[in-house]
Amino acid sequence: MTDHTVIFMPSGKRGTFATGTPVLSAARSLGVDLDSVCGGRGICSKCQVQPGEGHFPKLGVTVSADALSCMNAVERRYDEKRGLAPGRRLGCQATVQGDLVVDVPAESQVHRQVVRKAATARPVTLDPATLAFTVVVEEPDMDAPSGDLERLRAALTRDHNLSDLTVPLEVLRGLQTTLRAGDWRVTVAVNLDTKTVAAINPGDRQAPLYGLAIDLGSTTVAAHLCDLSTGDVLASGGIMNPQIRFGEDLMSRVSYAMMNPGGDRDMTAAVRDALGDLARSLAEDAGIAASDVVEAVIVCNPVMHHLLLGVDPVELGQAPFALATSDAVRLAASDLGFGGLAAGAQAYILPCIAGHVGADAAAVALSEAPDTSDDMTLIVDVGTNAELLLGNRQRVLACSSPTGPAFEGAQISAGQRAAPGAIERVEIDPSTKAPRFRVIGCDLWSDDPAFAEATAGTGITGICGSGIIEAVAEMRLAGLVDANGLIGSAEQTGTERCVPEGRTQSYVLWQDDTRRICVTQGDIRAIQLAKSALYAGARLLMDEVGVDSVDRVTLAGAFGAHISPHHAMVLGMIPDAPLEAVGSAGNAAGHGARMALCDRKMRLRIEDLVRRIEKVETAVAPRFQEHFVAANAIPHAVDPFPHLGP
Ligand code: FES
Structure with missing residues (x-):
């Protein structure tokens, strides 16, 4: 088999690859920042690349017209259905056939910049380990x-x-x-x-000791650097999880490990490097030496947990979803590849609740303490896999629900991650059917005369998870979508914004001379599937406890912080409850990590609570499917939502 030179731009990274190597695999092996939401299945189009052609004297290669394979059936299907821009190819499908120069456009790059956040934090009790x-x-x-x-x-x-x-x-x-x-x-x-x-x-050292509370998510890694003597947060930051380039959702990463020998080790190395980078950068921000950090407490979902520990996650991808260990893990931080911390720094990973309900859900339970209240509380941590807890002083149950990545903007035609330029808030006038919206990075609504100028820098780039939830809910409220989720035609809805697309309709949210952002029928279907899974999980827990309603709903996670409770209920994502009893807990998993970092009694408390939490497995529960089907309607086929009003 012949080898060919492949050069990725703008990074300039180059390597030699055999004929037939997918461009995405070549990018991964060189550590090129090329996105992949669907794990290389030709669905998401996030891996788009632009091959160059001709002679590149500075790079020393000549690229012929047939240096990339012709479109295969998967790529052709994508092109016919969604349309690839001229010259664009799907990196996961196109294979190397000759020397190549491949441009990775900005929208295909995983954004890795560290996001700084204000160090505001809830109080914690102190009894450091x-x-x-x-x-x-x-x-x-x-x-x-x-x-x-x-x-x-x-x-x-x-x-x-x-x-x-x-x-x-x-x-x-x-x-x-x-x-x-x-x-x-x-x-x-x-x-x-x-x-x-x-x-x-x-000598007699008076300076404080420091610790890291880390919330290792599948999309973002967030951490707080804390003074262990006061619990104060000295610096906070987040970084994209670099494992995203191996697949966006957890199952894509498990299948990457299954299909690529050594793939789990690549993902382990990537996330450990990122943790080290984040630790060093936070120490620098706080003006301390990283070698004064003596402890790290980590919370994460089970797949992240196994990959961090260097345990092959393959068992988590198939029933009965056995964990290598569900107990809390205490080990040397150096065993997790943390360089630069104190020589004997220790790491503590909270216990996992079950094969799909991880240490992050345990941290949420620690933070929100449903077991200390008389209120029947539903806690929802929304992500690509929603983790749910339901209970009160008597008992607490937990399950996970396969919502998929639609709530994070994936599988949505104009979907994107929450980043500047993404539509995050939507309102639709019920009489004119005209939308107004806000994008991340701009405080103005789109009907403000200053909006165009204010967004000139970022542009309007797509729609993120909270944006699509509001858009679909507003479309339902404005009568553009019926209870089955069908978008009406222009004649039925009375607005030219509803346009035919094949045999279905789309609603035009925004357009200019070159581009438009629509909510398509496929987008609504994706949101219906995701919200049905979430609701069915909650309903299953309610069945187990024997209740028809809950007293409180807490939305956890960074995403939960941005969902409007009203729109979530209009969609039927969550069970009916008084709107004032639906609230956000912010980054509850991160807070739970900080509680366990600053107070070692909290470690015993969560280890005890996790032993008592009753696990419900949605995959084998026959009623899950029933609830899922009934929850497809917006808001629901059967269950009443009295708090939404008539
Ligand atoms: Fe290529 Fe999703 S379409 S990674």
């Missing part, structure tokens, strides 16, 4: 020979009643220099949870 102990160690004596470590241990036992401590090799390596630098007085950071020495510093 890692504390500092100052000791004076006896100097060595020729007449009573003993090691420096043995004399340090003796001092810790004598002065602080600390014994049987584990001293990691990395800590031992620095011990002799530190003892002599401190003139035999040192401050030892001891993790009391694992009885491990996390760091040794010369």
